[in-house]
Amino acid sequence: MSAMTMDGDFGTKKPVDRNTHSKPGAEVAAEPAKETKMEKTATLPAPVAGTPFGEKLAAFGRAVLPPTLGMLILLCLWYVATMKGGSIPGPAQTWEAAKVLFADPFYRNGPNDQGIGWNILSSLQRVGIGFGFAAVVGIPLGFILGRSKFLADMVNPIISLLRPVSPLAWLPIGLLVFKKADPAATYTIFICSIWPMIMNTAQGVQRVPQDYLNVARVLALSEWKVVTKILFPAVLPYILTGIRLSIGTAWLVIVAAEMLTGGVGIGFWVWDEWNNLKVEHIIIAIFVIGIVGLILEQSLILLAKKLTKESS
Amino acid sequence: MEKFVQIERVGQTFDTKKGKFVALRDIDLTIRKGEFIALIGHSGCGKSTLLNLIAGLTLPTTGVLLLEDREIGGPGPERAVVFQNHSLLPWLTCFENVYLAVERVFGAKEGKAKLKERTAAAINLVGLDHASAKYPHEISGGMKQRVGIARALSMEPKVLLMDEPFGALDALTRAKLQDELMKICEATKATTVMVTHDVDEAVLLSDRIVMMTNGPAATIGEILEVNLPRPRQRLTLAHDPAYIDYRAAVLEFLYEKQAHVEKIAA
Numbered sequence: 001m002s003a004m005t006m007d008g009d010f011g012t013k014k015p016v017d018r019n020t021h022s023k024p025g026a027e028v029a030a031e032p033a034k035e036t037k038m039e040k041t042a043t044l045p046a047p048v049a050g051t052p053f054g055e056k057l058a059a060f061g062r063a064v065l066p067p068t069l070g071m072l073i074l075l076c077l078w079y080v081a082t083m084k085g086g087s088i089p090g091p092a093q094t095w096e097a098a099k100v101l102f103a104d105p106f107y108r109n110g111p112n113d114q115g116i117g118w119n120i121l122s123s124l125q126r127v128g129i130g131f132g133f134a135a136v137v138g139i140p141l142g143f144i145l146g147r148s149k150f151l152a153d154m155v156n157p158i159i160s161l162l163r164p165v166s167p168l169a170w171l172p173i174g175l176l177v178f179k180k181a182d183p184a185a186t187y188t189i190f191i192c193s194i195w196p197m198i199m200n201t202a203q204g205v206q207r208v209p210q211d212y213l214n215v216a217r218v219l220a221l222s223e224w225k226v227v228t229k230i231l232f233p234a235v236l237p238y239i240l241t242g243i244r245l246s247i248g249t250a251w252l253v254i255v256a257a258e259m260l261t262g263g264v265g266i267g268f269w270v271w272d273e274w275n276n277l278k279v280e281h282i283i284i285a286i287f288v289i290g291i292v293g294l295i296l297e298q299s300l301i302l303l304a305k306k307l308t309k310e311s312s
Numbered sequence: 313m314e315k316f317v318q319i320e321r322v323g324q325t326f327d328t329k330k331g332k333f334v335a336l337r338d339i340d341l342t343i344r345k346g347e348f349i350a351l352i353g354h355s356g357c358g359k360s361t362l363l364n365l366i367a368g369l370t371l372p373t374t375g376v377l378l379l380e381d382r383e384i385g386g387p388g389p390e391r392a393v394v395f396q397n398h399s400l401l402p403w404l405t406c407f408e409n410v411y412l413a414v415e416r417v418f419g420a421k422e423g424k425a426k427l428k429e430r431t432a433a434a435i436n437l438v439g440l441d442h443a444s445a446k447y448p449h450e451i452s453g454g455m456k457q458r459v460g461i462a463r464a465l466s467m468e469p470k471v472l473l474m475d476e477p478f479g480a481l482d483a484l485t486r487a488k489l490q491d492e493l494m495k496i497c498e499a500t501k502a503t504t505v506m507v508t509h510d511v512d513e514a515v516l517l518s519d520r521i522v523m524m525t526n527g528p529a530a531t532i533g534e535i536l537e538v539n540l541p542r543p544r545q546r547l548t549l550a551h552d553p554a555y556i557d558y559r560a561a562v563l564e565f566l567y568e569k570q571a572h573v574e575k576i577a578a
């Protein structure tokens with residue numbers, strides 16, 4: 001059961017991965033600029049130097065052109081769709097609103113009127129806390145379930161039952177237990193982050209190659225050495241995948257949870273702006289949520305690459 | 313004859329979904345100190361099972377295995393294993409892989425400098441000084457297998473157990489490593505048990521070749537004493553009538569007396 005759902009998750013994440021490949025493009029972008037400067041200062045540009053420059057330009061084009069074109073088409077469609085007026089603002093209108101909004105992102109006029117910066121930060125804080133608790137509980141639990149078949153058989157049906165439940169269904173329970181909106185939202189994040197963490201860690205532990213464990217047995221390594229030298233490095237890539245999957249879900253869920261609980265937060269802000277009928281702010285929020293989610297995901301992919309490069 | 317490793321009436325039965333599977337029965341074998349034994353037989357004859365029993369990775373269903381008159385009750389560093397697929401930890405460098413073993417065996421008695429010295433010496437023994445700081449994925453299959461051998465030797469084991477150590481290598485690399493192994497075994501006087509399905513390898517390296525019958529319920533069919541003088545040279549041996557006879561004897565056992573594997577497959 002778990003293997004199938006895992007694959008499904010990987011499948012949906014793939015398109016995001018593609019964006020990593022365009023990242024090096026951004027690094028390349030600086031270099032052609034340098035080269036053009038050099039060409040201007042040099043009196044006689046050597047003919048040989050032209051070829052690598054041409055190649056670089058072509059590589060740069062290949063890396064940057066498709067995403068830029070995609071963005072432009074999106075903007076055009078948006079522009080065309082909103083050209084005739086109506087309730088949804090066009091790109092220009094939204095841009096103007098964004099300029100005003102981001103001119104002062106950290107103002108405070110009472111609890112229900114704060115800058116967009118504060119809203120993003122408080123959402124991130126909730127995700128961070130809920131997610132941190134989930135990691136602290138989920139990763140060791142995953143280790144235990146991965147090592148003991150009996151416990152895994154005991155707990156797996158419970159996980160299978162609870163995992164498909166929308167985290168928002170847990171929100172009333174959270175409100176009931178914590179009596180406050182803020183911890184209830186954090187608790188919702190905890191619930192939705194913990195499943196991928198447990199399952200990926202457990203799967204990683206189960207997939208530690210028997211050969212490595214045989215090495216440990218022949219060397220008669222201490223339990224501490226087995227965990228630090230063999231189990232943890234072997235499971236690390238799986239743990240990181242679990243973290244990446246759960247932070248993605250957590251960021252999805254926080255917006256919805258905050259809409260329901262209120263307070264300060266990007267989700268609440270969207271809802272508030274809807275009540276104020278500031279639709280351009282809602283569109284800005286959509287972009288902001290997307291960008292923050294992208295940054296979270298990409299930084300985790302980067303971290304995973306760095307750590308697994310060291311360990312593979 | 314000095315009895316170093318004693319295997320007495322050992323049988324191994326596995327519980328499978330289809331019921332009990334008898335892998336080995338009635339194994340009796342005594343290994344002298346410093347002897348090189350090759351276990352040869354067709355696939356599925358239980359030669360790796362026998363090696364795992366000596367390693368202590370599995371325990372026998374019947375019978376008993378002794379090392380220096382003490383029962384083998386589990387795996388331990390005095391019986392080092394060179395695994396078929398090298399089994400190096402990919403997140404440790406070659407040096408660290410060997411060091412892990414050295415530290416385990418000598419860490420209680422010796423200081424860090426001495427442990428590092430031992431590790432370097434073991435890596436030097438297999439001629440990999442230059443690759444010591446590399447990770448396993450940065451070196452070739454033959455080099456990985458050499459690190460595996462260095463790891464096993466660094467523990468100064470009483471018995472060196474090798475499970476088809478060169479099976480996954482190309483013929484040239486295999487020949488080179490066989491020559492190296494011969495030198496190392498002569499220098500260290502290591503008692504070695506090697507699982508192989510390569511007839512030339514068995515004759516070239518062994519003092520005795522233990523030929524196993526086909527499974528299920530495999531046992532020792534014949535034991536061939538190889539009385540070729542050491543050091544052995546593969547090129548001179550190729551024309552040596554005694555070598556050719558030994559080779560023929562093993563081939564005859566495998567392909568005439570124990571040929572029914574092919575019949576079942578066909």
